[in-house]
Amino acid sequence: MANKKIFLNESEMPTHWYNVVADMPNKPLPPLHPGTRQPVGPQDLAPLFPMELIKQEVSAERYIEIPEEVRNIYKIWRPTPLMRATGLEKALDTPAKIYYKYEGVSPSGSHKPNTAVPQAYYNKMEGVKKISTETGAGQWGTALAFACAQFGLECEIYMVRISYDQKPYRKIMMNTFGADVYPSPSNRTQAGRNILEKDPNSTGSLGIAISEAIERAVADEQTKYSLGSVLNHVLMHQTIIGQEAVKQMEYAGDFPDIVIAPLGGGSNFAGISFPFLQYQLQGKKDVRCIAVEPASCPKLTKGVFRYDFGDTAGYTPLLPMYTLGHNFKPAAIHAGGLRYHGASVICSQLLKDGLIEAQALQQLECFDAGVQFSKAEGIIPAPEATHAIAQVIREAKQAKIEGKEKTILFNLCGHGFVDMQAYADYFEGKLEDHHFTDAELTANLAEIEALQPA
Amino acid sequence: MANKKIFLNESEMPTHWYNVVADMPNKPLPPLHPGTRQPVGPQDLAPLFPMELIKQEVSAERYIEIPEEVRNIYKIWRPTPLMRATGLEKALDTPAKIYYKYEGVSPSGSHKPNTAVPQAYYNKMEGVKKISTETGAGQWGTALAFACAQFGLECEIYMVRISYDQKPYRKIMMNTFGADVYPSPSNRTQAGRNILEKDPNSTGSLGIAISEAIERAVADEQTKYSLGSVLNHVLMHQTIIGQEAVKQMEYAGDFPDIVIAPLGGGSNFAGISFPFLQYQLQGKKDVRCIAVEPASCPKLTKGVFRYDFGDTAGYTPLLPMYTLGHNFKPAAIHAGGLRYHGASVICSQLLKDGLIEAQALQQLECFDAGVQFSKAEGIIPAPEATHAIAQVIREAKQAKIEGKEKTILFNLCGHGFVDMQAYADYFEGKLEDHHFTDAELTANLAEIEALQPA
8 A cells, every 4th residue: 555644754844934925916905004094014013913923924025934943843743744535535436636634733733833833932032921812613722822831921812702611622721731711702801891781691703802802912012912814924824734735745746636725714725725826826837726615604705805804893904805794793603713704815815816716615514524534534623624525525526527537635724622512413413504695795795895995 | 953753654664563472471371261260262252352363362472463454544643753752851851851652643542543443453354243342431432433434343332421421522523433332331231231220320330331342242243342451462452652662762862761651451551661671571671661550540559469350240251460359449530541440461460570660640640740741742631641741750850859861751642632621620629639548459359359260
């Protein structure tokens, strides 16, 4: 038998992140100040982020060096394995070759530490004492808690209340790494109090939790804020996934025809796909990059490309992105990491320019794919990751119909060890598909339009 | 910085298991038939196990080849990484060099699939349709469910009721791999019904669940039974861990002075330590192998070396081992995998002969070690694994006092992603140490003595 997986040595780990902006034909539009509607400058962002991350956010350099201290911590779990999905190929009886990059071996069980570690590092270097952040299902919070522990930073996390109540394991993991976790909306911020005043039983949302974490950072000079997806520098940090995968596919003597990943904010998708997309942007190879979103939160396939806030309270700059509106309330699907109203500026621009594709899938199809994958490959995927797997299965079946030996690569962004309740609900028939209606978007359109620049 | 971890390529994965019996100065005493008190023969075991495993159980061959089909499935997660615990060394400011073998990267998150896969394979080869087994905290059941899925076998699991109720995630993982899971004691067996008659609210025990699984296998010709630890062949399958570690330590230019692992039944400890112990048994190198047990279930340090049953109902052969009595009821500590009344025959003989050491530790010290390790190394260990870590910390502190550069290796047998409730209870001060009293043993001594051969 051929190798099941392809490892890289630590010495082969990439030394630079890849910044796709350098190769984009149309550069991302600038974020705007919500008051002036003028592009925001570094000084506008300085209360939130350390200067080095602000520089990365606006950089057009193709490669940015990964600091040695960050690489040393990456080595706890990186390079991650590239696996050949031989069991799934057999189960599907497909001529397609299926590979996956497995990010579940990280300390928090997903790709999130790839950006949590450098963010904590740059904050530490600039004398920051505490980082505040939000978390939905808890993956991002766990990753940042781990990263802060590595650098002796305090960590204050606003966790969407419904997850705080339903996913206590995630909270305890953050506590184990030494972080303080608060259910959001909380009474600790004005943003939280405003929500609770209107609805004391609010179950929260990612947008609200972002507002709370930002407010805390702005209020304290020694605290800065950290975001787990969406922003340019976050996407760039994740490209270590795809860069490793490029090398590993070379060792396998292969190159993907299709690269697939779920898209919540965009960093998972960016991480695996941009280093392959680079070949296409530079005219060297063709590759289809497919972002998969839940049908219940379809910003890429049903949203509008407009300036919008990244959070509910309107504390962030206005970002040019595919959005369903910053007050959009997605259905309570189990893939918590995909329940965000907007897509990253870079992913949005690439989709607008036809350089990547998007696909919306229902959750029952995704969980069915997750169970099939578990049995065939032995890894129980996180609910977010099942969205990629369902699309992979679609493509593999299509390859069988066409009799084509396509090569498909996807990012298995995390395992499901801490998400087993989702599978229980699926087995017990408690999950339902959600059929998005135009009304869900149109309700927010006027509010969005009012934010556009002249 | 030196490498954080040492990988092996799949081509370097061991091709044979190591059978320590070949090198033991005193061979293990034979299991006895409880009726005749004569050594059991292969025919006595045939209703329970496929013949190939029975042969392995009594083999004195030094090496037994790993079938290619088994190695191909091992490749889903093996070889596992050997890590240098640089973060922990720094936190302890110790001159000791600390390494750990990380088995948490497996499909079920622990070392258990190393034996589940070959057991399922040999059953499949001999035409068995279904495997029955017991599981305590759920690690073993998950591993066997995964292995059965790989070979298209049915899997019927009796899960100790207290875990069934308290650890629903584990049950759902087994379901996801396609297994049927029943709380034990159940009404499906005479052994279960007998217990329920006396105590309808029985929370169960590993000994009871073993009885139920054995009864089911005996009652159906197409069903056989599988055990996740204790037996000679199970220990042998786990030696792939230590054999990989020997090679990886060679690459690191090192050899351990001390090898540490938790001991529940003995397979985890055997897996990491026997391939190193071989050097000592063959007179080539000295190494201290330390088995760590919970102070609440101290068969190695407080038990008696006697023939005893492996289960509560008395269905198994009589095994010569350190035991607290097959009716011993350990305190409800969170390290479910270490709550077993006896130690494997081989480990017991080695301890009796002074070739390995044993240490009993209290759970508060262990959880404290687990939290320290999480922050330092980024991996949250399973409660069982924290017992090894606590002993490692003791040895590392001793090395500091002595100013010696000792090399310590331990088996990080699993991660704690599915055991976070244990950490929550620890943080909330709900956990207590348990001070074992001689009365807990003496209550069982008469029953044990009645089982001894003439």
